[in-house]
Amino acid sequence: QVQLVESGGGVVQPGRSLRLSCVASGFSFSTYAMHWVRQAPGKGLEWVALISYDGIHKYYADSVKGRFTVSRDNFKNTLYLQMDSLRAEDTAVYSCARGVLVGATTLYYWGQGTLVTVSS
Amino acid sequence: QSVLTQPPSVSAAPGQKVTISCSGSSSNIGNNYVSWYQQLPGTAPKLLIYENNERPSGIPDRFSGSKSGTSATLGITGLQTGDEADYYCGTWDSSLSGYVFGTGTKVSVL
Numbered sequence: 001q002v003q004l005v006e007s008g009g010g011v012v013q014p015g016r017s018l019r020l021s022c023v024a025s026g027f028s029f030s031t032y033a034m035h036w037v038r039q040a041p042g043k044g045l046e047w048v049a050l051i052s053y054d055g056i057h058k059y060y061a062d063s064v065k066g067r068f069t070v071s072r073d074n075f076k077n078t079l080y081l082q083m084d085s086l087r088a089e090d091t092a093v094y095s096c097a098r099g100v101l102v103g104a105t106t107l108y109y110w111g112q113g114t115l116v117t118v119s120s
Numbered sequence: 121q122s123v124l125t126q127p128p129s130v131s132a133a134p135g136q137k138v139t140i141s142c143s144g145s146s147s148n149i150g151n152n153y154v155s156w157y158q159q160l161p162g163t164a165p166k167l168l169i170y171e172n173n174e175r176p177s178g179i180p181d182r183f184s185g186s187k188s189g190t191s192a193t194l195g196i197t198g199l200q201t202g203d204e205a206d207y208y209c210g211t212w213d214s215s216l217s218g219y220v221f222g223t224g225t226k227v228s229v230l
Contacts, residue, residue, distance in 0.1 A: 110167075
């Protein structure tokens with residue numbers, strides 16, 4: 001079955017960096033676009049980034065553009081999110097999600113997420 | 121601040137029906153498929169509806185989706201206590217070049 005397992009979260013000071021990973025299994029990782037989504041404590045879902053199946057096309061939410069970078073390694077079945085210049089408002093559970101073969105309107109499977117806390 | 125608007129909460133008795141609206145614009149709902157996600161307390165979101173009205177395997181037909189113009193609707197019939205959760209609509213926004221979620225709706229079973 002499809003599994004998405006995030007890691008790399010933790011407590012980090014404002015202005016520092018953190019890299020999240022998402023290991024995928026149970027499907028052909030190199031065939032699907034992948035998303036990062038976050039949810040601040042007690043808040044709703046916020047989309048963060050999308051990367052195409054081949055890693056060529058990348059899209060970001062305005063709130064993270066210029067600070068976060070999404071990438072993938074199709075040989076390792078792994079998705080990454082490099083987060084730089086972190087701010088308190090970036091505190092959230094970060095989840096990866098698998099897209100669909102065509103289009104970008106559906107996040108089909110979701111991981112459980114990893115918590116990132118930005119605090120001094 | 122989300123570009124997709126949902127009611128904060130809806131409620132009904134067990135066995136009854138609820139509907140959740142999701143209002144957007146031509147750059148998102150008006151020209152793209154809508155998905156719906158269910159988030160049970162303390163768990164990751166799960167896909168309920170995709171491409172406006174399609175259900176993934178394993179999702180009961182008590183859940184249905186529809187779209188008209190720049191709005192979409194999720195319906196839940198035969199409401200059960202296990203349906204108490206937060207529900208989000210979502211779609212691609214062509215103007216923002218990004219995915220957008222609704223503000224979320226909490227469903228309560230009275």
